[in-house]
Amino acid sequence: MPKNARLALAVALLTATTTVTATTATTASAAPVTAPPITAPASAAPVAGPTALADDPCLGQCHDIVPPGQSGNATLADILAHKVFGTRPAHSADQLGKYDALASGHKGLTNAQLTNFFNDASFGVPANQVESTISPRADVTIVRDKLIGMPHITGTTRSGTQFGAGYAAAQDRLWLMDLFRHLGRGQLSGFAGGAEGNRVLEQSFVKQIAYTEADLQAQIDRVAAQGDRGRQAFQDVTDYLQGVNAYITQAIANRNFPGEYVLTGHADAITNWNDIQPFKATDLVAIAAVVGGLFGAGGGGEVQNALVRLAAQNKYGAEAGDRVWRSFRARNDPEATLTLHDGQRFPYATEPANPKGVALPDGGVVTPEPIVYDQTTSSARQSTVDTPDDLKALEGIFADGVLPKDLLSRPRGMSNAVAISGAHTTTGNPIAVWGPQTGYFAPQLLMLQELNGPGLRARGVSFAGVNMYVQLGRGLDYSWSATSSGQDITDTYAVELCEPNGQPTANSAHYLLRGQCVPMERLERKNAWKSTVADPTPAGSYTLVVYRTKYGLVQSRAKVGGKFVAYTALRSTYLREVDPIIGFQEFNDPGAITSAQAFQRAAERVGYAFNWFYADANDIAYFNSGLNPVRKADVDPDLPVKAEQAYEWQNWNPDDNSAAYTAFAQHPQSVNQDFYVSWNNKQALDHSSGGYGMSSVHRGDLLDKRVRALIANGAKVDRAAVTKAVAEAGLADLRAERVLPEVLRVLGTVADADLAPTVQKLRAWVTSGSLRTETSKGSKVYAHADAIRALDAWWPLLVDAQFRPGLGDALNSALVGALQVDEAPSDPRGVQQHKGSAFQYGWWGFAQKDLRAVLGDQVAGPLGAKYCGGGDLARCRQVLLDSLRRAIAVPATTTYPGDDSCAAGDQWCADSIVHRAMGGITQDKITWQNRPTYQQVVQFPSRRSASVFGSAHSVEVFRNDVEWASLRAK
Template sequence: MPSRRRGGSRRVRLRRREGRPPPECRGGRPSGTLRAVHRPAAAVAVTLAAALAFALVPGEAAPPKRDFAAAAFTILPPGENGALTFDRHTTDQAKLYDALTPLRGNVTARDIRRLFKPAPLGLSTNKGSKGEHPRAGVTVVRDRFDVAHVSGKTQAAVAFGAGWVTAADRGLLLQLIRGPARIAALDVPGLDPLGLALSGKTFVPSAETEAFLANQIDALRAQGADGKKALAIINGYAAGINAWYAARRIPVARFTGNDVVAAAALIAARFGANGGQEVANSMFLDALQKRLGGADARSVFADLRESNDAETPVTVPGSFPYELPTDETPGSVVIDDGSFVGNPPAQPTFASNALLVGAKRSKTGHPLFVAGPQVGYFFPQFFAEMDLSGGGFATRGAVFPGVPFVVIGRGPDFAWSATSSQADNTDLFVETLCGGDDRHYEYRGQCLPMERFFAGTLKSAGSPDEQVAFLETTHGPVIGYATVKGKKVAISVQRSTRGREILSFKPFYELNTGQVTSARQFLATMGGVEFGFNWFYADDRDIAFFSSGRLPIRAPGTDPALPTLGNGDYDWRSYLLYVGHARGVDPKSGVILNWNNKPAANVGAADSNFSYGPVQRVNLLSAALAGGKKQTLATVVSAMNQAATQDLRVMRVWPIIREVLDTGPAPSARAEAAAGLVDDWRAAGGSRIDGDLDGKVDAPGAAVLDAAWPGISHAIFAPVLGPLVPRLAALMGESEDANSGGSSYESGWYGYIDKDLRTLLGKQVRDPFSRRYCGAGALQTCRESLWESIDAAAASLEVSQGPAPSTWRSDATAERIRFTSGVLQDTMRWTNRPTFQQVMSFSGHRGG
């Protein structure tokens, strides 16, 4: 079957000496660890299959500007080829990615060269090397991992080339997300954009939707010279996409600026928005009040929220007060338990991490940068990788289909990355109904009609068309209805970035065109990003961090965890200024570490985040880099990779559980033996690795803790919460265990258990809970309930796996990473690691 680019022509391999991995990584399968079975392409979007083929034509790559990287590597599984016509670049990077996992904390410099791909700026080619010229002034050359190196004479030309490559490498995904991205831009209630993209349904937008998106293009035009530059890039990018399809005579609707706006909105709404859980929180509080009474319910709710726990790990020093709870909250509403009917906003998952080591902690005297976002494992992968040069562009990294910039990557002498910050930029408002129906609401003393927004039509083969429409108040889309003290109300959602996502273009323009020249300038630049992300930077001298977002300043008298009264008295007052955002450069610790944990002290947790307690998975990274020793890229990658296979529960929570257990005898020899297996597992590093690929986690202790954890978790809270324990689990599960999606241990009851048991044992605790939960404060009762959970788990394992504890195993096959879509059936060992990852260090700087 012909390739997507070459029309069946022979591939020309471009040779490079710099950073070339050894032969075992040149197309072959390292260690034989990747399991591959390919399904027929007809499984999804078959009509797009013919779209993905083009031929290389003679040309030359533009010479790169000076590259100051001492080391520059990246990885993006499964591979650069996102087409339905498979070739070796469909899964070549998945093989490398998977081969790193079993090395755990023993990664060497050679392993980095072997299991990542070189990521220089530009591509030096010998005379006679071949590329293609999509149009005059644009050249595209492919390296041996099929990453496109795009060069152009002007910024619009480079953008054209980026659009051309996007259509070639992610044409299938580009079409699949085109409609769903508009759903994301509108915040359509009840529709998940990513789920819709994989559903086989087609969304046909209305004129009203297109006008909504076009408003952002108009806003760009109003920004003078900056807006003009942005529009030239957007138009060039769309033209490149259209040219690729036209060259292949593929009948698709022309891409426009609206498609770029929608793609930016998908990033903002899916990965850069947080909050919107207030109704569920409120109904849980109502249930607590019915069980415990008003005052006790409030204190228990505050315990579980952990909105500003002094023990939670932070990324940078300093205090940046934001969204802290207040005492009197007349502007917040308690919803009647069980009364909500509707579609609450979907909650994103978080799995990005960053390990930055400063110059003083580095053996080379230059910062070390190992970082990347976790956007899930998909085929086609959401990101593509590109190198863009010319017209001022000097960048390489991850490009999101539909967006004409590298969003995470590197420049000539710096690298940057991001993690989701969980900053609360989405609120739910309670609208008081009026006018005798469900379509009018009270606002600032008036009875106003809700406006109907007709978004478009969902089409599916063999099914009738579905009209997509929703009601809006002044705050935003109406997501449902509930009751407050028996009276019916409407619930609307307000996201701070809705309708203005494209206005964050300027920081990315500056990053892509080399206008960022220092850590301090990086902070100022990222202050212009309105999406809720943590940003990380390293050059040859400094490391830096900035937590961005258009973060609302809420009205006094409101609780950020609860819905807000929507009568106009408690609307958002303004937005957090630059000086209020968590940030830092070269902290005294010498490291900047983040795994979606709290950015800095006194940054309040979003209403959807109950996990900012004393135990966070970033603790695993901190432990691996503790001690003040000088680091290398290999030791930092080792720290990341070791943590990526560890079970947070056994490493950070089991020790305090064991201390409680040791205050009295085990109920049986079986229970004592089971606990001993968990001890042994922790002593060996707590890894969930399947080293021999037999489909089972190697350590029997994993089977014990997996079976015992639900019982342990419930034993802690049952004395106080009773039948409401499952309700807490609905807000935040007991544990986010290892799974086929990779991301794990971001949230769970880890901190609850740790803090409560330390309190019970009389240990020092900052910000203690209002009461003791396990055993209702009685050590013996608590201990017995924990032992009972372990004994019950052991009994269950005896029945299911036999009487010999040494043979008990958890299922590693169920945890293997799978690429969502169902087309690509390759799997990888479970690892808790970024999808796109950079390993970087710089030894020089522009201007000396």
């Protein structure tokens, strides 16, 4: 039978039969598809699950949400029904509406209304809210609630709890987990299809996280050798994998696996042939490497810094050029918003007075390292399969790739956090509103879960496939969250090339390692793909090749001092992707997290670059984690350095990439500051965050300003007030709130009849609060729409007119390469539209500082020169007016170009958030809001009962399954 005829028959059979989840179940209730011709299964009456904990210290004051919904697996029938009838599997979109509604509903928010926009994040499930209860193994029960269908996993043993976590993960995210284990190995196109998006994405990742299978296994082995915690982590992984694979076995037996496997040629729904592989420990390392690369890396921009510095020197001369470069780099801007704002200093990655070993490229010429070889496919899209009529709806659904090709090209750093000390709240207990911004996907990268077993008591989110523990959420009587910190844990080395028996060339594959000419290691992945219904890209293949040195992965090549070099990137967490598992293990253990200080010590174990925040009934705390290498005192971490022993990290071992790291006390940290805000802003004085943009204007200002206003003059706040402030910050246009007032000061009174109406509208928008909000809920029309459109068109023209004449083309281009000019919500000039996140990268601080200088204001940490109008106020005013005139002439269809989701010129739609489909189920657009993907609102009115979970219980006690049962019985 031809392959596509089998697909058609499979769909016919699937739509005529009941979908069953096979488990050793007390009660199993499958999610029905509601539209004809799908027959919905009859649901058995669920047995009563465990009730919510009566002594939950949160007492109903913990809330969370993560759109679009918990369910992330869909059968082939589900996918076809979605494409034809618009239906979705149960719980795949039931958090989207609540999440979307906060943008319009936050204004009059009260504590009682928080459940209109967030889930109740209490532990357990009330008996009347149990949707299903299953026991996939005798020592674990998975209860799913009616409201959002999240798994509440309770184990009588720790092994059973971890088994249940793996089983539930596969139930909800199996296809996504499979995508990411292949992406982490550079094998996405060979698995999911040769679409251009798949190839671009795997190429961007393989340049950062290329590993051999032996490397992956070695990382597992090393964690297992790290004492009791390490051995427990290894056992947790083992039990978790057993749960994942148990679900895979049962899903195959019952033909209930995700339909994407059929559509990409990995399964046959009629014969039940499939090549769905069981998961192994090294798969989890590959997934962890992807997550770490996306959210926990920092630094690595040294070559681009070098190009900016060279361009500045060429423009102004060596001394003045360095001054200009440093002013734009803003390594320690005195006007930057700080998370630690009480004057604390935590020096890190500071600039030495006389740096040595700097390796600038000769003539500023750098050649990127190619990684694609032996390509045999065309990028042309043409179907080579004959699609049956009943599958036409599914044709080409992955033609652009199964994952966004720009997933890594723009770091995801939009997470934010606000924590307010109990001294400023109405009850005396701290309040926190916080969460990670991981982008918007369908299904979501994050999945909700509750873990309840020996040494495990937590609810929150984890990245699918590495959810042995809750990674962000709440514990028994505390909550925690994180933001990407971005401090520099990646350095660039100029590795001198050599040849064993001759003169080196630009393409030499040998290099000098401490005086010895040694070969680079060639890491390669061969990918071959075929055309499928879902991805009609013509069949083809290619090989990805990354060259590895002890100094890291080769990124580019150049000449330095007349010698051929390879620029490599060495990340401190490379070969240590799963080391953070021990920190996460402690976060979930109520016996380990007994205080703010205990949390900080656990956070130190996370080697990735994150800002960690904590709150309980009494305290708030902050800690900046990261495997921060200790550099030699004369090495500048902002520039590439020679790969010589004199400039290596202190105590660096090239065999395992270990080194000396900054001590606990040197990491930015605090307990019970009056409040903390973080939106990926600067952590503390003297602490370098690794990138440009930590200047006088930063997205963090939007939070800092509002929190300070909340608690001014001794005012006390409640959860609703803090949530409202955070929501409003997420609707503000940073350019309008923090830069446009200075622009309008320069313009003064505008008499020009063509420009005055627009300037008036811009002033009115600023006066009203500079928000991008609808005229009314669901109107899909912005209040102040004309002003918003004017600024969206004007900003890039304004910045170019303000800076390019003074900087010159070469330096201006180099700076734009280091820091993009704008990141508006629609971001038409960016690589990804509809992403929600905005105002992370841009020239707003540069523009504001320069305008204030031209106006004659005192500017701390000024730019190296005055740029607008050459520093003359009258000329600057004319420059701005001329650029505004050009902006007004830009058609709306150019400012908001159309795409697959929106018609050209549709302002609201251009801003709107689109969940990027990574499977067969898509989601509706929601209104723009600059907000964490997963968000918590928490306030603990009490702490744990010592008779149940006393602080004396250590990890050893909580590993004891017998004592755990006894404690729960109490």
